[in-house]
Amino acid sequence: MKASNHLHALREAIHRERHEKCVEARLLRMPKKPGPVRYHARVQLRLPWLSARAAPMRVPREVVAGGRVFPLVVVRHRAARRYLIRVTEEGEVKLTVPRGAPIGAGVRFAETQATWILSEWTRLAGRLAWGDGTMILYRGVPQAIAADAGGIRMAGLSISAGPDHGDIRARVRAQLRTIASTELPARCLALAAEHRFEPSRVTVRDQRSRWGACSARRAITLNWRLIQMSDAVADYVMLHELAHLRHPNHSRRFWREVAAICPTWRSSERWLRQHGRELM
Numbered sequence: 001m002k003a004s005n006h007l008h009a010l011r012e013a014i015h016r017e018r019h020e021k022c023v024e025a026r027l028l029r030m031p032k033k034p035g036p037v038r039y040h041a042r043v044q045l046r047l048p049w050l051s052a053r054a055a056p057m058r059v060p061r062e063v064v065a066g067g068r069v070f071p072l073v074v075v076r077h078r079a080a081r082r083y084l085i086r087v088t089e090e091g092e093v094k095l096t097v098p099r100g101a102p103i104g105a106g107v108r109f110a111e112t113q114a115t116w117i118l119s120e121w122t123r124l125a126g127r128l129a130w131g132d133g134t135m136i137l138y139r140g141v142p143q144a145i146a147a148d149a150g151g152i153r154m155a156g157l158s159i160s161a162g163p164d165h166g167d168i169r170a171r172v173r174a175q176l177r178t179i180a181s182t183e184l185p186a187r188c189l190a191l192a193a194e195h196r197f198e199p200s201r202v203t204v205r206d207q208r209s210r211w212g213a214c215s216a217r218r219a220i221t222l223n224w225r226l227i228q229m230s231d232a233v234a235d236y237v238m239l240h241e242l243a244h245l246r247h248p249n250h251s252r253r254f255w256r257e258v259a260a261i262c263p264t265w266r267s268s269e270r271w272l273r274q275h276g277r278e279l280m
């Protein structure tokens with residue numbers, strides 16, 4: 001193969017690869033019900049996200065959520081069917097505006113999502129590397145992690161000694177999980193005795209998407225992250241799971257039982273809805 005031919009083939013391959021990647025990215029963004037066939041054709045022929053029109057447009061806008069200022073980046077997207085917002089790891093709010101839709105309405109939409117933006121940012125920030133000064137929730141109270149030559153400390157706990165911190169996030173979480181593994185089952189069994197429930201066993205796990213569970217074999221599992229919640233919220237989760245021993249469903253009778261043994265359950269539910277994802 002001549003050199004120029006080779007170059008040409010290479011360019012083609014690069015182009016093809018880019019093209020495929022973009023189409024794939026675009027398809028992922030498509031709504032569940034795909035549009036008409038010509039929509040696909042257009043997706044394959046044009047790559048609008050590479051064109052000038054799809055380039056992020058900086059507007060002098062920002063969204064304030066929880067006292068924090070988030071720069072707002074507006075992106076026009078031909079395929080978007082609705083306004084979408086996303087929080088980036090850089091702390092920007094990306095607003096996707098459908099073709100022909102006014103930006104102002106999108107900005108107003110973003111402003112109504114302040115609670116979600118803040119909670120999403122807290123969740124993302126928690127995933128980034130932890131270091132000296134990182135704040136995390138412990139027993140319902142935000143606590144700063146101290147990491148210096150003496151070691152890692154938090155809320156009176158000595159997590160490690162010496163200047164070699166390793167993965168701070170992993171170490172702190174391991175410590176919290178250890179505390180949770182002894183404390184939570186003891187507390188849950190005390191609550192069970194108080195309200196005459198008889199679980200077969202109580203274990204602590206690293207659940208990704210639930211705070212607790214109650215099996216048909218009467219075994220209760222609790223998420224170690226309960227240790228990050230206030231006592232009131234953690235107690236509610238335990239009482240909720242214990243109540244499932246009598247009502248293995250979310251019927252009215254179940255909720256009556258919960259209200260009887262945990263009168264503050266509504267505020268705990270609200271807290272979990274507003275802040276729960278920050279712990280994940």
Ligand SMILES: [Zn+2]
Nearest residue numbers: 240244249250
């Ligand atoms: Zn339940």
